[in-house]
Amino acid sequence: MPRKSKTAAKPGGFVSTTVEIEGRTETRIVEMPAFEPAAWGDDAELGIVGSRVPRMDAPERVTGRARYTADITRPGMLYAFILRSTIPRGTIRSIDLTRASKMPGVFDVLGPGDAPAGTRLFNREIFYAGQPVAAVCAENENAARNAAHAIAVEYDALPFAVTFEDASAKNAPRVRAKGNVMENAPLVMSRGDIDDGIKAADVIVRREYRTPVQLHTALEPHGAAAEWEGDRLTVWESTQGIFRVRGDIAKALDIALSKVRVIKDYMGGGFGAKNSAGPHTYVAAIFAKRQGRAVRCINDREAEQLDSGNRPSSTQRVTIGAKKDGTLTVIFASIDVPLGISGYEGGPGQIFHEMYACPNVRTEETFAYVNASGMAAFRGPGYVEGAFGLECAMNTLAKGLKLDPIALRKKNFTKREPRQDRPYSGNNLLACYKEGAEAFGWLTENRKPTTENSKRVGKGVAAQVWPTGGGPPAYALLRINPDGTIDVLAGTQDLGTGARTVLSQIAAESIGAKLSDVRAIIGDTESLPYTGNSWGSMTTASVGPAVRMAAEDAQHQLFEAAAAMLDSSPSSLEARDSRIIVRDTDRSMTFAEVTKKLGNVMIMGKGSRGPNPADTAIMTFGAQFAEVEVDIDTGIVRVLRFTAAHDAGRIINPTLAESQLEGGIIQGIGYALFEERILDRKRGLVMNPTMHDYKIPTMADIPVIDAFFVSGADPVANHTGARGIAEPPIIPTAPAIAAAVSDAIGVEMTEIPLTPWRVLAALKKARAGR
Amino acid sequence: MRLTVNGRHHDLPPSPAVTLLELLRDRLSLTGTKLVCDRGECGACTVQLDGEIVYSCLTLAEACDGSSVLTVEGLSSGGADSALSPLQRAFIAKDAAQCGFCTPGQLIAAHTLLANNPAPTDEEIRAGMSGNLCRCGTYPNILAAIRAVAEGEFEAAPAAGATRAS
Ligand code: FES
Ligand code: FES
Numbered sequence: 001m002p003r004k005s006k007t008a009a010k011p012g013g014f015v016s017t018t019v020e021i022e023g024r025t026e027t028r029i030v031e032m033p034a035f036e037p038a039a040w041g042d043d044a045e046l047g048i049v050g051s052r053v054p055r056m057d058a059p060e061r062v063t064g065r066a067r068y069t070a071d072i073t074r075p076g077m078l079y080a081f082i083l084r085s086t087i088p089r090g091t092i093r094s095i096d097l098t099r100a101s102k103m104p105g106v107f108d109v110l111g112p113g114d115a116p117a118g119t120r121l122f123n124r125e126i127f128y129a130g131q132p133v134a135a136v137c138a139e140n141e142n143a144a145r146n147a148a149h150a151i152a153v154e155y156d157a158l159p160f161a162v163t164f165e166d167a168s169a170k171n172a173p174r175v176r177a178k179g180n181v182m183e184n185a186p187l188v189m190s191r192g193d194i195d196d197g198i199k200a201a202d203v204i205v206r207r208e209y210r211t212p213v214q215l216h217t218a219l220e221p222h223g224a225a226a227e228w229e230g231d232r233l234t235v236w237e238s239t240q241g242i243f244r245v246r247g248d249i250a251k252a253l254d255i256a257l258s259k260v261r262v263i264k265d266y267m268g269g270g271f272g273a274k275n276s277a278g279p280h281t282y283v284a285a286i287f288a289k290r291q292g293r294a295v296r297c298i299n300d301r302e303a304e305q306l307d308s309g310n311r312p313s314s315t316q317r318v319t320i321g322a323k324k325d326g327t328l329t330v331i332f333a334s335i336d337v338p339l340g341i342s343g344y345e346g347g348p349g350q351i352f353h354e355m356y357a358c359p360n361v362r363t364e365e366t367f368a369y370v371n372a373s374g375m376a377a378f379r380g381p382g383y384v385e386g387a388f389g390l391e392c393a394m395n396t397l398a399k400g401l402k403l404d405p406i407a408l409r410k411k412n413f414t415k416r417e418p419r420q421d422r423p424y425s426g427n428n429l430l431a432c433y434k435e436g437a438e439a440f441g442w443l444t445e446n447r448k449p450t451t452e453n454s455k456r457v458g459k460g461v462a463a464q465v466w467p468t469g470g471g472p473p474a475y476a477l478l479r480i481n482p483d484g485t486i487d488v489l490a491g492t493q494d495l496g497t498g499a500r501t502v503l504s505q506i507a508a509e510s511i512g513a514k515l516s517d518v519r520a521i522i523g524d525t526e527s528l529p530y531t532g533n534s535w536g537s538m539t540t541a542s543v544g545p546a547v548r549m550a551a552e553d554a555q556h557q558l559f560e561a562a563a564a565m566l567d568s569s570p571s572s573l574e575a576r577d578s579r580i581i582v583r584d585t586d587r588s589m590t591f592a593e594v595t596k597k598l599g600n601v602m603i604m605g606k607g608s609r610g611p612n613p614a615d616t617a618i619m620t621f622g623a624q625f626a627e628v629e630v631d632i633d634t635g636i637v638r639v640l641r642f643t644a645a646h647d648a649g650r651i652i653n654p655t656l657a658e659s660q661l662e663g664g665i666i667q668g669i670g671y672a673l674f675e676e677r678i679l680d681r682k683r684g685l686v687m688n689p690t691m692h693d694y695k696i697p698t699m700a701d702i703p704v705i706d707a708f709f710v711s712g713a714d715p716v717a718n719h720t721g722a723r724g725i726a727e728p729p730i731i732p733t734a735p736a737i738a739a740a741v742s743d744a745i746g747v748e749m750t751e752i753p754l755t756p757w758r759v760l761a762a763l764k765k766a767r768a769g770r
Numbered sequence: 771m772r773l774t775v776n777g778r779h780h781d782l783p784p785s786p787a788v789t790l791l792e793l794l795r796d797r798l799s800l801t802g803t804k805l806v807c808d809r810g811e812c813g814a815c816t817v818q819l820d821g822e823i824v825y826s827c828l829t830l831a832e833a834c835d836g837s838s839v840l841t842v843e844g845l846s847s848g849g850a851d852s853a854l855s856p857l858q859r860a861f862i863a864k865d866a867a868q869c870g871f872c873t874p875g876q877l878i879a880a881h882t883l884l885a886n887n888p889a890p891t892d893e894e895i896r897a898g899m900s901g902n903l904c905r906c907g908t909y910p911n912i913l914a915a916i917r918a919v920a921e922g923e924f925e926a927a928p929a930a931g932a933t934r935a936s
Binding site for chain 2: 054055058059060061062063064065066067068070071073140142216217218219220221266267268269271300301495496497498655656659660662663664665666667690691692696697698699700701702704705
């Protein structure tokens with residue numbers, strides 16, 4: 001295998017590199033890998049990478065054998081339940097834990113002052129409805145819940161604000177001590193001059209767009225099981241980041257990292273909400289310590305919908321202008337986001353700067369704290385909300401210009417990433433427009449809206465960018481067992497994304513093994529090397545290269561050993577299907593034959609993720625096309641057809657990647673049509689913390705989806721040629737659907753979800769205005 | 771009370787105020803069936819009770835005295851991949867499980883749908899499966915898997931290990 005270093009820094013030395021996570025850019029000092037494999041370009045001859053192998057852990061998932069956190073039991077295990085505040089703001093005047101502690105089956109109770117300060121649990125001051133106020137530990141879940149509800153809490157209520165308007169009003173109640181507006185000022189990003197841009201425009205669109213609070217609603221709730229052995233703590237946690245949770249626990253409980261082990265085996269979805277330890281983690285760990293027994297604490301559905309993160313809502317006042325030929329001259333957005341009591345994961349503003357070539361762009365984003373549960377990253381945070389404003393405005397602008405919306409987008413295609421003026425590692429967005437439009441029949445299929453009955457048909461399009469380069473640090477080990485089977489070790493996690501499968505494919509391809517000989521071992525901080533959180537669509541592009549390097553390192557050692565046995569030299573060897581072949585001869589040995597001779601002399605390869613290319617934008621692109629039917633009598637919207645074309649560089653496993661596209665689109669359909677957390681402004685309470693009242697799509701809501709990737713590896717991004725794909729597909733879905741609905745009924749829709757009453761109200765307003 | 775679960779007979783102490791789901795998960799350690807909403811809204815806890823699908827979170831265990839229950843663990847006839855049912859193999863082949871948390875309920879619902887209607891149309895599948903939520907968005911693949919089984923694509927048992935690519 002050719003080995004070359006792609007930067008000047010020498011192996012083992014440290015260099016500075018940038019990594020983009022959920023749209024944020026972080027600078028890191030990282031070690032240069034000992035070598036970097038040559039990049040797999042478009043012409044790389046790959047057999048296992050790029051093939052549609054079934055998800056390797058699917059047999060466990062279809063038999064009920066897969067163990068999730070709530071399936072973990074330990075000898076003598078107890079169960080914990082967290083009681084939550086029923087008011088949005090105030091202080092606890094009194095709390096009586098005695099009755100609860102005497103109830104049958106109860107072992108222990110925690111209230112204000114009982115948890116270590118680092119956990120910030122059970123504060124007497126209440127900042128939102130759903131805030132933990134006490135917890136009970138009992139012999140079973142029902143006993144714990146019943147006892148928790150027997151705790152008598154008296155509150156002194158204080159004035160609160162749960163909307164952006166209320167929190168930013170002049171005499172607003174103090175939501176947080178430091179002020180209600182994040183940094184006490186809007187976040188401004190700007191290039192060029194907005195006034196110049198407005199003057200230069202022939203057509204200008206000014207609109208206000210609104211997006212709702214969306215709840216992650218992973219089917220598996222947040223939860224943890226904790227067990228102490230002496231001063232060492234083991235936690236089983238449903239998380240996207242085992243090492244981050246380990247760090248959180250060590251800090252909150254003031255114990256050494258080496259004393260905390262976090263394990264995550266199977267996981268029932270995360271979507272951004274499971275990036276750190278939470279109240280359930282600390283409650284389990286504290287009770288387990290006090291009782292000397294394992295304790296499990298799993299959110300019930302109400303807690304999950306109430307207080308486990310959300311995508312915040314937004315109000316976006318957008319001005320967009322262009323010359324007659326469609327050349328954009330100005331994009332301006334003033335955006336309000338109520339974050340909840342905490343959290344910030346980047347805002348809607350960034351995509352306005354990154355999607356199109358436009359000389360004058362400005363966003364002003366104000367983030368307000370409100371007395372509601374804190375936000376958390378949710379698949380494509382910020383970009384999903386921003387894309388709704390930007391792409392709806394683009395579609396309206398196209399109409400004003402009498403241009404096809406795809407032609408308008410192509411006209412403003414940017415060859416360099418415009419926000420930071422950097423080249424792209426690769427960009428096939430134009431191919432997404434072209435191949436997507438062809439597959440959908442954008443220009444050819446025109447089902448004219450009928451007037452004969454109440455059904456109206458329309459179509460719409462929207463596009464997307466998302467930073468998906470991944471990056472260091474991420475490490476992997478690969479060991480070859482004496483029977484020739486291979487273990488890939490990486491401390492990453494598989495949320496249902498297929499990481500186990502994809503990493504196994506990369507390892508098998510790189511070392512020349514049969515895929516069935518390879519097993520990826522993930523999800524344990526004690527025995528596995530560090531990788532970061534599985535967020536920001538980063539896992540494949542971060543951990544994949546480390547796995548590839550580990551495999552090549554191991555292959556190099558294997559060839560050294562085999563060369564002597566085959567009376568050859570390492571450079572004359574190649575490997576395929578777990579067999580080492582002396583090139584141009586008929587001499588060969590299987591991996592197992594070599595390793596059997598080695599006995600317990602173990603070959604172990606080591607890999608790490610190298611730095612990202614300097615000053616390069618690594619992004620995933622896509623275009624989506626929707627056809628909808630609207631019933632103008634009932635206001636019900638049905639998506640009839642959906643097409644999505646995305647560019648994410650090399651696709652390691654098209655089947656799994658397409659599943660991710662479909663999953664993102666389906667969450668996007670929910671966001672466009674149904675999903676909306678409803679918070680009562682007068683009482684400060686969430687009105688729909690159930691799966692009946694907070695509606696996610698069902699199978700009956702989902703149309704035929706044609707989701708695919710345009711081809712092309714990205715060898716500049718990293719040496720596997722792959723970029724991330726988890727988040728991009730949800731980004732343009734809602735504006736594509738909104739455009740289709742607007743097209744169908746001839747009334748512009750500027751607020752989602754497009755519930756029947758909202759559609760009917762828009763129709764009524766339009767009729768009245770006529 | 772007596773209960774037959776996946777063909778195995780159990781003689782159980784009376785368990786008032788315990789749901790069928792709790793009985794399966796906590797007493798019989800059959801944790802394949804999942805708890806998600808605990809109030810009949812999501813379908814994750816779906817099991818077959820005397821041939822009909824029920825939400826086990828809403829079913830009192832005592833009311834099942836003398837009944838027969840099928841859970842996801844009962845769909846395959848053993849641990850090996852070769853013993854998987856056609857539906858399970860179809861779910862793997864069509865990538866109908868992402869995180870897999872909804873999958874046990876989906877499988878039981880689909881299994882029952884096909885038992886009652888061996889040749890469903892896509893519309894019948896959509897309607898029949900709409901009581902089982904999936905947040906990962908595997909619906910198109912679940913639909914494809916059910917359709918493939920209905921069309922006989924997975925009738926013959928594959929050779930051992932055939933679900934894994936080599
Ligand atoms: S857990 Fe029974 S229907 Fe949701
Ligand atoms: S596969 Fe994750 S909820 Fe259905």
